[in-house]
Amino acid sequence: MTQQFSQKSELYSFGSVMLELLSRRLPLAKGRFIDREFRMAIDASNYDYYGLQCIIDLAIDDATICYRV
Known part of the structure; x- marks a missing residue:
């Protein structure tokens, strides 16, 4: 690990935070x-x-309306 930030590392970090929230x-x-x-x-x-569905927080599913495209 180089400990340097790049667009790839920023995107990975953002994705990790989104997974934590979901x-x-x-x-x-x-x-x-x-x-x-x-x-x-x-x-x-x-x-x-x-x-x-076994990983996503069920409170999110109950509190939001999902639209299908």
Whole structure:
């Protein structure tokens, strides 16, 4: 690790924060990194949530209206 910031590192950090907000979990929960947990759960054949309904915070689903395009 170079400890230098770049556009890639900024984007990765932003994505990590978004995952924390969507799941209401810490970056390292249950001994696993949150990004790895999301990648393992993704199911492209499930068009509603892409297999992420077990990870996404249910309070978000109840409090918002999702529009399909």
